[in-house]
Amino acid sequence: MIRYTVKRLLLGAVALFTVAILTFFLMFLVPGGPFLSEKTPTKATLAALEKKYGLDQPVIVQFKNYIINAVQGDFGPSMKQRGRNVKDIIGERFPVSAKLGGISVLLSLALGIPLGCIAALKRGKWTDNTILVVTTIGIAVPSFVTSIVLMYILGLKLGWLPTFGIEKVSGYVMPVMALSFYPTAYITRLMRSSMLDVLGQDYMRTAKAKGLSPALCLFKHALRNAIGPIVTYLGPALAFTLTGSFVVENIFTIPGLGNSFVSSITNRDYTMIMGTTIFLAALLIFFNIISDIANKLIDQRIQLN
């Protein structure tokens, strides 16, 4: 177990370092520095600015400094939002996205697990078929389509919910629905197939033969054994909701990290892009590792190699 954990952490660290290298050097491919967009500054000002942000040093030195600072959680000052640090912007914007993503993942778990169980227990009946059709659609439809349809019907036509912002609690409803549609569909499908697998096992027959009540059979024997794939999917689900927020936050104008990432790309705010990418990558890699380890802990049958 420890060996596995160490191996996963090392692999994660290498992956994160790869992301850092990629982000850093890709930024050099972009012509037209960050100070060129507005009125062109004089050569002297430009030199002073470059000195201030350390852009006059050789690339390797810049990279070294960047990595050393990034490890300490300092991503430098934002190049577009004057006088603010990337760290502070992330600190301000991320909780919004995290809240949105967290609620969405919880909702999709709360819906997906029971729905998957029901579909497995009613296999081949109309309930199962309905659930299958809805989840197939859920997996195929991009979140921006879901957001748009929700916004049009609930926001514009019926006027029940606000179409932008999250000042009111009701503002959360549509973004959360849009973000959780895909993970809910995915979890339902995972749960269904894993449940079907478990229901066919010998120990389920034994449990039934012992005279256990169906509820006890389901909760104590089936659910526990079938939950593994869901735990593994938690990491990717979180990744989906956090990166899905790029689109959803954009549509519903929510001041989260996804929205600011998209605008930092259009503004060519280098430090902001790099900082957000590395921050999100670290977070996602970490959650992937956690969910894999959690799955191994739950299910001791899985070979650790």
Next chain:
Amino acid sequence: MGMLSKHRPFSMHLKVDDFLPANEREKESLVVMRESVGFWRDGFRRLTKNPVAMISFVILIIVLVFAFIIPSFYPYSYEWQIRGSENLSPMQYSKAEQQQIADGEKVFPHVLGTDNLGRDYAIRIMVGARISLTVGTVAAGLILIVGSLYGSISGYFGGWVDMVMMRIVDIIYTVPDILIIVLLSVTLKYPLKSLADSVPSFSWINTVGVGLICIFIVFTLLYWVGMARLIRGQVLQLKETEYVTAARALGAGHRRIIFKHLLKNSIGLLIITTTLQIPSSIFTESVLSFLGMGVAAPLPSLGSLAKAGLDGLQSYPHRLFVPAGLIALIILAFNLFGDGLRDAFDPKLKN
């Protein structure tokens, strides 16, 4: 042979008739009644019996016809701005066009109206669908090439080659893909553009479009790992089979074994994975275009059309719902068709 006599069931006496050469009629009866059914025919028979897969297939064919054939003789072009025909509703004519009709000229109706620059919306949708389908299929094809080669080499050679190659796959697998895709599609545009402008032999990049090339590169760089893992698993199994040993004993080279034996025998898996890769590439491309990082204007993509439609949602909802619905339909049809292919050609993969 050996029908024993009823009267003496335990007799060892043999009938001489049984040892005569078979006559024509007896030979006939040995011929297998049914024609032998090959891999492809068997799969296609199962596929055609699957109504969901067949409906999806028909939908895809219709979309393909609209995307690639109809635009070539459609009376409007996707970048043609008609003065005075801005923001028309579906089937509506502008004043000038009404005048033309009154004069007895024939004017082709704007089936889906026009956009804010007076461009016929139906043709923009068709060209947008063409872009989406091209992105999906070309990206899936590139992924197929890279992934299957990488996976089969890794699985075939095994040992430290396999270990190193799979560690690389593990690392790429751990990297959050959408972040890197966004990053790459933003940054790669500039060097590609300058490459196309400065080096004459790369000027074809401009004709295809920098944005499109960029998306192909990005998808190929990141999405081949899933394919590589699947193929490696398959190759690990296949390389232990007798026919590979036989091929090796006959002196076949590595290249021949990989292409003729290992990859050819994983053809089912390759087809299914590639088909299911197409919708996921379309999905990602539409999200990128929606965020304004995909194909560049004036070339429409379904994602960028949806984005443009979002601004006029109140007054022109169809401008949003047609592209958005079409993306969903294409992805759904590909998914269902891919599932059908899987059930037909590789039932083991189900689940």
